Amino acid sequence: MTETTQSAATPAGIIAKIVPPPAEHPPREYGRAFAPANIALSKYWGKRISALNVPANSSVSISLGHLGARTHISTLKAGDRDEIILNGTRLAPDSDIALRTASFLEEFRRAGYNYFFRLSSETNLPIGAGLASSAAAFAALVLALDDLFAWNLDRRRASILARLGSGSAARSVYTGFVVWHAGTAPDGMDSYAEPLDSDWPELALGLVIVSSRRKHIGSRSGMEHTRSTSPLYAAWVKQAESDFQTICDALRKKDLTKLGETAEANALMMHAAMLAARPPIIYWSPATLRVIQQVHRLRREEQIPIYFTIDAGPNVKLIFEAQQSAAVKRVFPESEIILPGGEPAP
Numbered sequence: 001m002t003e004t005t006q007s008a009a010t011p012a013g014i015i016a017k018i019v020p021p022p023a024e025h026p027p028r029e030y031g032r033a034f035a036p037a038n039i040a041l042s043k044y045w046g047k048r049i050s051a052l053n054v055p056a057n058s059s060v061s062i063s064l065g066h067l068g069a070r071t072h073i074s075t076l077k078a079g080d081r082d083e084i085i086l087n088g089t090r091l092a093p094d095s096d097i098a099l100r101t102a103s104f105l106e107e108f109r110r111a112g113y114n115y116f117f118r119l120s121s122e123t124n125l126p127i128g129a130g131l132a133s134s135a136a137a138f139a140a141l142v143l144a145l146d147d148l149f150a151w152n153l154d155r156r157r158a159s160i161l162a163r164l165g166s167g168s169a170a171r172s173v174y175t176g177f178v179v180w181h182a183g184t185a186p187d188g189m190d191s192y193a194e195p196l197d198s199d200w201p202e203l204a205l206g207l208v209i210v211s212s213r214r215k216h217i218g219s220r221s222g223m224e225h226t227r228s229t230s231p232l233y234a235a236w237v238k239q240a241e242s243d244f245q246t247i248c249d250a251l252r253k254k255d256l257t258k259l260g261e262t263a264e265a266n267a268l269m270m271h272a273a274m275l276a277a278r279p280p281i282i283y284w285s286p287a288t289l290r291v292i293q294q295v296h297r298l299r300r301e302e303q304i305p306i307y308f309t310i311d312a313g314p315n316v317k318l319i320f321e322a323q324q325s326a327a328v329k330r331v332f333p334e335s336e337i338i339l340p341g342g343e344p345a346p
C-alpha cells in the first residue's frame, strides 16, 4: 500500500503564500466568474498529500466548454456564517455542499481574510448527470474571489487554490485539454494544472445517464478507502502515470485509437482498484455494463470508433469524433452529445 505524505503545509499556509495580505476593505463590491466542468481522460484517484488534495499521479482532462458553474461572491456586512445559494435556493448551513464550501472559505479566514461571504452559484450542467460539479464550483469560487479582491492571480496559482477546495477543480480553471501535474514538492506548490497544447475541435463526448441517484460514497472518502485498503492501489498509481503520458501524446497527435483504448483501460483499472478495496467500492449498475458492452460491440461489429470513460458513479461518458454523432444517437438515443470546442450537437 502506498502511504500519503504528512506535509507540514496547511491550506491556510498555502493561501498566504499565494495571495497578498488583505487590504482593509475588498476593493470591489462583488466578484464573479465562470468555470467549466471537466472530464478526466486519465484519472486522479488517490492522494500524495491528503490535506492539500495533492494527487498521487498526474491526470489529463477535457473541459466541458460552456457547461459549468457561474459564481457571484460578496462579503457580508453582518453575520457570523457564510450564506450559500445554489441555483437560486439558499442552502441549509448543515448541508454537505454548504459545509464543504464554508470550510474552504474558512481557510481564507485563517489566512487573514476575515470575512463571511454571500456566494451565489448557478450551474448549467445537466442535472443528475453524474458530472463532477465540485470541480467547476471550486474553480469558479476561486476565480470569483480573485475578481472580488483584485488579486490578479495567474491561472497556475488559481489552479493551486482551486485544488485546495477539490482536487479536480485544479483542472477547471482552464478550457480545452488540461494536464494536472502531481508534482513532488512537500507543499504541493508544483502540483498545478496547465493547458495541453492540442487542437482537436472534433473530439466529442456523449453522456449516457443510467442513473441520477446520488452516489453512496463520495469521491473523497472513496479514494482514501481505495488507497488504504486496495492491494491494487500501488499498481494503479504506477499505471495511471504511464497512461497520463500516453494520453497526452495521443491528444497531441489526435490519435483516437490510442486515446480511446488507453482512456478505457485507465478508467477500468481505476474501478478495478476500487473493486479490490476491502470492503469493495462498486459504483456501477447493471446498465453501466450494458453500455460498455454496446460500445465494444459497435467497435467489433460495426467498426465504429467509439470509446468510453467512467468516473465515480454508474454513468458512462462516450469518447468519439463528431462525425460519429449520428451513430451515437442511434445506439444511445438518450445520450447528450457535447462538443467541448463548440455548441452542443442538436
Ligand code: 2P0
Pocket: 039, 040, 042, 043, 044, 045, 053, 059, 132, 134, 135, 165, 166, 167, 168, 169, 219, 220, 310, 311, 312
Ligand atoms: C478525476 N474523479 O480525475 C477523478 C476520476 C472521480 C473519478 O477527481 O477529494 O471531487 O475533492 O480532491 O476531485 C473526483 O474527486 O476529490 C475526481 P477531492 P474530487 O476526475
